[in-house]
Structures are given as structure tokens and as C-alpha cells.
Amino acid sequence: MRARAAMLMEPGKPLEVDEIEIDPPQHGEVLVRVAAAGVCHSDLHYILGELPLVTPAVLGHEGAGRVEAVGPGVSDLQPGDPVLFIFRAFCGQCYYCRIGRPALCDYGTPIRTSGRMFDGKTRFHLNGRDIHHFLNVSCFAEYTVVPRQALLKLPADIPLDRAALVGCAVTTGVGAVLRATRVQPGESVLVLGCGGVGLNVVQGAALVGAWPIIAADINPQKLAWAQELGATHLVNTRERSLLEAVGELTDGRGVDYAFEVIGHPETIQQAYAATRKGGTTVIVGLAPAGSQLSLDLLPFFREERTLKATLYGSVDLPRDIPLFLELYRAGRLKLDELISQRFSLDEINLAFQALREGAVKRGVIAFS
Numbered sequence: 020m021r022a023r024a025a026m027l028m029e030p031g032k033p034l035e036v037d038e039i040e041i042d043p044p045q046h047g048e049v050l051v052r053v054a055a056a057g058v059c060h061s062d063l064h065y066i067l068g069e070l071p072l073v074t075p076a077v078l079g080h081e082g083a084g085r086v087e088a089v090g091p092g093v094s095d096l097q098p099g100d101p102v103l104f105i106f107r108a109f110c111g112q113c114y115y116c117r118i119g120r121p122a123l124c125d126y127g128t129p130i131r132t133s134g135r136m137f138d139g140k141t142r143f144h145l146n147g148r149d150i151h152h153f154l155n156v157s158c159f160a161e162y163t164v165v166p167r168q169a170l171l172k173l174p175a176d177i178p179l180d181r182a183a184l185v186g187c188a189v190t191t192g193v194g195a196v197l198r199a200t201r202v203q204p205g206e207s208v209l210v211l212g213c214g215g216v217g218l219n220v221v222q223g224a225a226l227v228g229a230w231p232i233i234a235a236d237i238n239p240q241k242l243a244w245a246q247e248l249g250a251t252h253l254v255n256t257r258e259r260s261l262l263e264a265v266g267e268l269t270d271g272r273g274v275d276y277a278f279e280v281i282g283h284p285e286t287i288q289q290a291y292a293a294t295r296k297g298g299t300t301v302i303v304g305l306a307p308a309g310s311q312l313s314l315d316l317l318p319f320f321r322e323e324r325t326l327k328a329t330l331y332g333s334v335d336l337p338r339d340i341p342l343f344l345e346l347y348r349a350g351r352l353k354l355d356e357l358i359s360q361r362f363s364l365d366e367i368n369l370a371f372q373a374l375r376e377g378a379v380k381r382g383v384i385a386f387s
Contacts, residue, residue: 023039023160024037024157025160026075026150027074028075030066030072032066034078034368039143041143041162042144044088045142046090047092047093047137048167049166049167050089050163052087054387055384055385056158056383057081058371059187059188060374066078069307073132073133073151075145075151076134077143077150077151080187081188083182083183089167096170101177102171104158104165105169106169106186108166108169109121110126113125113126119335119338120335121335121336121337122336130155133151135152136152143157159367171337174344177344180361184215185340187216188218190332190339190343191216191303191332192221193223194332194339195333196227196276198329198335198339202223205230206275207230207231207276208220208277209235209277209293210234210278211235211261211277211290212235212280212286213238213244213245215357217278217280217281220278220280222352233254234252235254235255235264239255262289272296273292273293275295275298277293280303280304283306284306287306287312296323296324297324300325314326358381358382358383359381360379360383361382362384362385366384
């Protein structure tokens with residue numbers, strides 16, 4: 020079949036939208052008609068060449084759609100089923116899956132690193148040239164082929180454009196609070212960086228009753244959005260010292276938890292400095308390849324600090340994603356409010372420009 024897709028032909032170049040040939044799903048694979056795909060900063064890292072990627076490739080890792088066809092060996096999904104893409108495909112049987120950490124499963128690593136399916140071939144082609152897969156998903160396309168293990172079946176009543184955000188931003192941000200750290204009511208939280216994921220750290224902190232919830236950014240619009248999602252205090256770090264502001268709100272101690280959601284060594288150091296003795300600094304933002312962090316180990320030891328990273332919110336995907344959807348149904352988790360603009364596939368480079376300018380909470384590529 021043929022379908023339109025947005026491809027990164029080489030790093031540093033805009034995405035190119037063209038019609039590609041898509042092979043049928045093979046054993047253990049599923050053909051999905053994409054309904055919506057979120058525009059995430061992680062994709063931008065690859066577009067800018069800050070993270071390694073085999074190109075050309077169809078990008079997109081946060082999305083939802085409906086099953087169009089299944090390959091041999093897939094019996095638990097049927098055409099028409101609504102599904103959520105999981106960019107960390109997991110086997111469900113290994114050590115990490117058994118202990119509830121499926122994002123650490125190695126099952127999908129061969130596809131993520133090679134851009135090819137398990138048989139060593141791609142399902143995408145353009146004028147006789149292989150086009151590679153991206154993070155087991157490649158949802159910047161009208162149709163995509165993915166391993167069965169890269170999909171979770173969705174309830175029929177959840178709008179697919181809202182569900183798409185649970186594929187990355189919501190799960191990563193809310194999970195960082197609920198699962199990676201287990202923040203308790205009344206504990207203080209700093210969120211440094213209020214983009215799509217940072218806003219979900221904010222609403223995760225609000226969900227558990229943290230106080231204060233300090234949102235910090237250089238963009239006034241992002242700070243306003245953070246307040247809408249539950250931030251109790253705002254700090255524009257272009258206008259005042261982050262450490263001074265945090266000190267005033269915590270009697271000089273620093274916060275119990277500081278979440279860095281940018282992915283730069285400098286802001287990680289700022290988040291660490293804003294954390295109290297015995298507190299926890301959490302790296303949520305994806306840093307460019309080769310980034311280094313310097314840490315003075317003596318005060319780290321003497322002050323019993325914790326520095327940790329979280330991938331995909333450290334969630335148990337098949338357990339926690341249904342929970343997040345139930346919280347949405349109950350009105351306690353905001354998904355409708357996260358989408359500030361929808362774009363067509365042809366407008367995808369405009370969507371990434373809006374992302375870079377901080378002009379959207381979350382932009383969504385809408386296919387239907």
C-alpha cells in the first residue's frame with residue numbers, strides 16, 4: 020500500500036513529506052492507521068542531529084490509531100481496535116518486565132538502533148530506497164507497521180488525539196512523580212522546564228497534593244500554562260534567581276524534589292542546587308549525546324542527596340497507562356487542556372517551529 024509520511028532524510032534538515040510504499044505486516048507485526056501524533060522535543064533532538072539516528076527515517080513516537088491489519092502470530096488485536104503506540108516496545112517476560120520496569124526491556128533495542136524490523140528489513144520504501152523505522156513506532160505517517168509489543172489496546176471511549184499524549188508526555192511527566200519518586204502530599208516540588216513533559220510533571224505533583232509546586236522557565240506563556248495545570252508558584256529565571264526564589268518558599272532548605280525537564284547539564288546543576296539536604300533531584304529531560312555532568316562528591320555524600328534519572332516515568336506500562344486513562348475519565352488528569360494546536364501532516368515543520376518557539380503546550384498532527 021502507499022501512504023504519506025514525514026521523513027528525516029538527514030540530520031539538520033527539515034522533514035520531508037512524501038508518499039511511501041508500505042509493506043504488509045509480517046509475523047508478530049501490526050499495520051496501524053494513525054489518528055494523531057504528538058510533536059515532542061525528543062524528535063527534535065534527532066532532527067537537529069543531537070542524538071544518533073539511522074536515516075532516512077519516518078519519525079514520530081507519541082501517537083494513537085486504529086489497527087488496520089495484523090500479521091501472522093497476532094491474535095489479540097483485530098482491525099478497528101484503538102491502540103496506543105509504545106516507543107519502548109517490551110516483551111512482558113524478561114527480568115525488567117517482571118519487576119514492573121518494562122521501559123528497561125531490551126526487546127525493542129534491535130529496531131531502535133538499526134531502524135529495521137527483526138528480520139533485518141524495513142517496511143517503508145521510497146522510490147526503491149529503504150526508509151528506516153524510528154523508536155519502534157514511526158507515527159508521522161498515515162499508516163505504520165510496528166511490532167505487536169509496541170502497542171497497548173485502548174478503551175473505545177477515549178478520544179485518540181488525547182490518548183496519543185499518553186504515549187509519551189503524560190506518562191513520562193506524571194510517572195516521574197507517581198512512580199519514579201512517589202512524591203507524598205505536602206512535599207515540595209520544583210519543575211525546571213515547563214514544556215510538554217514538564218507540564219505533566221506539574222500536574223502529577225498537583226495530583227498527589229505536593230506543596231509548594233514551583234514551576235520555573237524563561238517563557239512567561241509556559242509558566243502561565245503550568246499555573247493552569249496546578250503550579251502554586253512561578254519563577255521566571257530570566258528575571259530572578261532560581262535559588263533565591265526556592266529559598267524564600269522553603270525556609271532556605273531547598274525543595275524535597277527537583278525535576279529537571281530540559282536535558283542540559285547547566286539546568287541539572289541548577290535543579291540539584293535547589294534541592295534540600297536529603298532531597299532528590301530527578302533528570303527527566305533527554306540530554307544530547309555526549310553531555311557530561313560534574314558533581315562534587317563530598318557534599319553529595321555529607322548531605323545524603325539523591326540524583327536519579329527516569330525513563331518513561333519509570334512506570335509499569337500495562338498497569339499505569341490504564342490508570343492514567345481512568346484518572347482522565349474521572350476529571351483528575353487533564354488531557355484535553357494539553358492540546359493547544361492541531362496541525363496537518365503537511366504542516367509538520369511549522370509544528371516543530373512552534374515547539375522550538377514555545378508557542379504550544381502540545382502540538383498534535385491530526386490525521387483524522
